[in-house]
Amino acid sequence: MDADLSAHNGLEGRLVALISPALDDMGYEIVRVAVLGRERPTVQIMADRADGTLIGVEDCERISHAVGALLDVEDPIPGAWTLEVSSAGIDRPLTRAKDWNRFAGHQAKVELMVPQDGRRRFGGVVLGCDAGVARMRLDDGQEVALPLAEIRRARLVLTDALIEASAPPGQPGTESDTDTAPDGGHDDGAAPSARPGRNAGRKVH
Structure with a gap:
């Protein structure tokens, strides 16, 4: 595995x-x-x-x-x-270290199983992942380190930049091109x- x-x-x-x-x-x-x-x-x-x-x-x-x-x-x-x-x-889930590294620079939302510094939910820009720790820059500019093993769920936020980055070469994506996925995201x-x-x-x- x-x-x-x-x-x-x-x-x-x-x-x-x-x-x-x-x-x-x-x-x-x-x-x-x-x-x-x-x-x-x-x-x-x-x-x-x-x-x-x-x-x-x-x-x-x-x-x-x-x-x-x-x-x-x-x-x-x-x-x-x-x-x-x-x-x-x-606007996929981030379940692996490679996902956090691949989508560095894009917006994401995270929920932890155990609160960190008194909070479970975080939103901000993905910075990457190393040694089993995912890193984000929050909306207030603070950077946080979140152990992958303690993340309940993490998902990218659908933005124009993400749609553009996800489109095949030569085929710019638009939000109207996406359909709703079974889990509430887009595919x-x-x-x-x-x-x-x-x-x-x-x-x-």
Whole structure:
């Protein structure tokens, strides 16, 4: 498992360890894995291409087929489950040290699991990450160091600069070009691929 994904634990950590090698071989990287619900849990996988570009619908379908087959064989989740695969989107979560370094200079919002200096939430400019510590310059000019292991969630803020930086070469992005992603962010227009597990039919929407 990528050390940058070590924050995943329990079932999510086991899923990352199970599916990462297969996706690596296919040229993809896991950005985040989440398991939601109990009676029929939904496994949400957010991924990128290994080169850092956003994935499309066909990529979601490929990942869904490969991961679904692994889960069917390895059976890490008792009972029925649903698999959803989607792009990380433009205003993406920052889950790995490489994300913090790649998007240095862009705006982000962070929530910690444990308060630091009396606060849990921070907003400002990403400065990078080293030695497991993410650095930000807050709106008041103060710089803070936030241990990755203590970050509950972190996400880029959608700005014109971020849209421009995320657009393919020669294709400047505009905010109107983006669609709302399932988690409330924006993506590149790629719909998530959904795959009901346990011998159920497969659908893409």
